[in-house]
Amino acid sequence: xxxxxxxxxxxxxxxxxxxxxxxxxxxxxxxxxxxxxxxxxxxxxxxxxxxxxxxxxxxxxxxxxxxxxxxxxxxxxxxxxxxxxxxxxxxxxxxxxxxxxxxxxxxxxxxxxxxxxxxxxxxxxxxxxxxxxxxxxxxxxxxxxxxxxxxxxxxxxxxxxxxxxxxxxxxxxxxxxxxxxxxxxxxxxxxxxxxxxxxxxxxxxxxxxxxxxxxxxxxxxxxxxxxxxxxxxxxxxxxxxxxxxxxxxxx
Amino acid sequence: xxxxxxxxxxxxxxxxxxxxxxxxxxxxxxxxxxxxxxxxxxxxxxxxxxxxxxxxxxxxxxxxxxxxxxxxxxxxxxxxxxxxxxxxxxxxxxxxxxxxxxxxxxxxxxxxxxxxxxxxxxxxxxxxxxxxxxxxxxxxxxxxxxxxxxxxxxxxxxxxxxxxxxxxxxxxxxxxxxxxxxxxxxxxxxxxxxxxxxxxxxxxxxxxxxxxxxxxxxxxxxxxxxxxxxxxxxxxxxxxxxxxxxxxxxxxxxxxxxxxxxxxxxxxxxxxxxxxxxxxxxxxxxxxxxxxxxxxxxxxxxxxxxxxxxxxxxxxxxxxxxxxxxxxxxxx
Numbered sequence: 001x002x003x004x005x006x007x008x009x010x011x012x013x014x015x016x017x018x019x020x021x022x023x024x025x026x027x028x029x030x031x032x033x034x035x036x037x038x039x040x041x042x043x044x045x046x047x048x049x050x051x052x053x054x055x056x057x058x059x060x061x062x063x064x065x066x067x068x069x070x071x072x073x074x075x076x077x078x079x080x081x082x083x084x085x086x087x088x089x090x091x092x093x094x095x096x097x098x099x100x101x102x103x104x105x106x107x108x109x110x111x112x113x114x115x116x117x118x119x120x121x122x123x124x125x126x127x128x129x130x131x132x133x134x135x136x137x138x139x140x141x142x143x144x145x146x147x148x149x150x151x152x153x154x155x156x157x158x159x160x161x162x163x164x165x166x167x168x169x170x171x172x173x174x175x176x177x178x179x180x181x182x183x184x185x186x187x188x189x190x191x192x193x194x195x196x197x198x199x200x201x202x203x204x205x206x207x208x209x210x211x212x213x214x215x216x217x218x219x220x221x222x223x224x225x226x227x228x229x230x231x232x233x234x235x236x237x238x239x240x241x242x243x244x245x246x247x248x249x250x251x
Numbered sequence: 252x253x254x255x256x257x258x259x260x261x262x263x264x265x266x267x268x269x270x271x272x273x274x275x276x277x278x279x280x281x282x283x284x285x286x287x288x289x290x291x292x293x294x295x296x297x298x299x300x301x302x303x304x305x306x307x308x309x310x311x312x313x314x315x316x317x318x319x320x321x322x323x324x325x326x327x328x329x330x331x332x333x334x335x336x337x338x339x340x341x342x343x344x345x346x347x348x349x350x351x352x353x354x355x356x357x358x359x360x361x362x363x364x365x366x367x368x369x370x371x372x373x374x375x376x377x378x379x380x381x382x383x384x385x386x387x388x389x390x391x392x393x394x395x396x397x398x399x400x401x402x403x404x405x406x407x408x409x410x411x412x413x414x415x416x417x418x419x420x421x422x423x424x425x426x427x428x429x430x431x432x433x434x435x436x437x438x439x440x441x442x443x444x445x446x447x448x449x450x451x452x453x454x455x456x457x458x459x460x461x462x463x464x465x466x467x468x469x470x471x472x473x474x475x476x477x478x479x480x481x482x483x484x485x486x487x488x489x490x491x492x493x494x495x496x497x498x499x500x501x502x503x504x505x506x507x508x509x510x511x512x513x514x515x516x517x518x519x520x521x522x523x524x525x526x527x528x529x530x531x532x533x534x535x536x537x538x539x540x541x542x543x544x545x546x547x548x549x550x551x552x553x554x555x556x557x558x559x560x561x562x563x564x565x566x567x568x569x570x571x572x573x574x575x576x577x578x579x580x581x582x583x
Contacts, residue, residue: 072442073447088439090432092432092500101430104446105445106583111455117421117425134575135573137569137572137576138568138569138577139568139573140566141566142566142569164444189567193570193573197573197577199574200574202577
């Protein structure tokens with residue numbers, strides 16, 4: 001089975017089930033929306049995929065390889081990158097340095113080689129800086145490379161975090177509410193970026209509150225409620241589903 | 252960039268010619284002491300200032316380096332240069348032994364563990380009288396010519412300090428430096444990009460142990476005689492405070508901190524009377540007024556010299572460039 005999968009996964013915190021037997025499959029080259037009301041288990045599911053939580057039951061698999069117990073760091077190596085609901089940047093570093101950090105996966109240099117500034121360390125660093133710079137230009141932050149990250153506008157912080165995630169050369173990108181706090185124009189920028197990534201063959205998981213944005217952008221949508229999948233399919237089918245309407249309209 | 256280069260050159264010339272313009276032997280002694288302290292602090296800076304691990308116990312590692320030198324080069328008359336390396340090696344091993352159990356502890360508890368370590372070292376020095384001379388202490392030998400004069404020994408210390416600074420600067424300016432700052436400021440993000448937190452922390456900690464051991468050997472040789480009283484807990488706190496006052500995530504800042512905190516109380520007599528009170532007041536002033544440290548003041552000064560330009564425009568993503576960059580990464 002190909003793709004990044006959550007299979008019948010459950011997660012409970014002290015007897016409270018955040019996720020009960022939920023499944024989801026993210027394929028390369030698709031934008032997969034994950035929607036649901038507050039507390040429906042969206043972020044829990046994302047944390048299972050990115051390794052911050054271990055499933056209480058069920059599995060996380062990538063192309064058949066079991067990742068359920070693998071450390072967070074392992075996800076970067078196998079090509080899974082994520083962003084956070086509240087951007088997690090390094091405020092005192094520049095925009096460029098923040099993005100370069102995403103290239104850690106491709107850093108071969110050990111501590112001693114780095115301390116001695118061996119030529120291969122310099123070459124590697126220059127290459128990762130170049131990669132990060134291209135990505136930053138791509139997401140529209142080319143003008144701010146040397147600005148401290150703490151001076152960025154909220155939306156630009158989100159785009160920077162996406163650039164950092166992309167610097168790890170992921171096959172799968174997990175975005176946790178990327179449209180949160182963005183204006184209409186900024187959401188358009190975000191949409192253009194996500195579509196571009198999909199067209200490059202990435203599998204993008206879009207965990208989002210903003211349902212209009214999800215239905216417009218996604219190829220597939222999974223709707224969660226109370227830790228269970230209530231509907232899965234094409235955006236038009238999910239939008240028309242009576243359970244989804246009931247959950248969202250509270251009827 | 253030119254300002255920085257000029258400043259670096261002026262600094263290098265001043266440091267290199269100090270024995271010629273220092274007005275008395277005491278100033279030279281003080282400069283050598285700053286050099287020895289800085290060798291320890293530039294390693295510790297990667298631990299405290301970059302990776303954010305609050306070690307207050309490096310005075311224990313300094314003592315281990317110093318006693319190694321006094322015992323092996325003094326009592327057993329091994330070559331001082333070899334012993335210097337041995338002090339660094341033993342400092343590194345002790346750093347590893349201290350770091351392995353303690354670096355997994357959260358911040359406050361890690362700080363406590365390093366204090367406990369310094370206390371244990373201090374007690375062992377007193378208890379193992381046969382080896383260490385107990386409370387009476389031990390004489391430490393000088394280095395052979397040309398480093399046997401105060402000026403010669405100053406240059407030896409300055410040279411080693413320069414090498415250690417270069418090593419730690421390299422760690423700070425490439426991927427490792429960014430990774431360490433990520434561990435300090437946002438461990439969750441550090442994990443997400445794949446940084447092995449514990450392995451990175453232990454690497455810099457062992458490095459800081461090596462530099463502390465080397466600093467200890469030079470310190471012992473400079474003082475000529477060491478006792479357990481030399482390695483009081485306040486000295487460990489002093490190293491820590493130099494970094495905090497200098498500013499985290501900088502190398503120049505902690506260097507200035509070390510110079511100012513070592514030299515000022517010695518050179519300005521009224522401050523010497525205040526002693527620890529002076530450190531206390533300075534620490535309070537820095538934490539309240541410039542929490543980013545005095546190194547930040549230098550940064551701000553340099554920034555003032557540059558023309559300002561601020562642009563906050565909404566730039567649309569360049570999707571073609573993005574696609575090219577992403578595809579290139581995926582084909583690697």
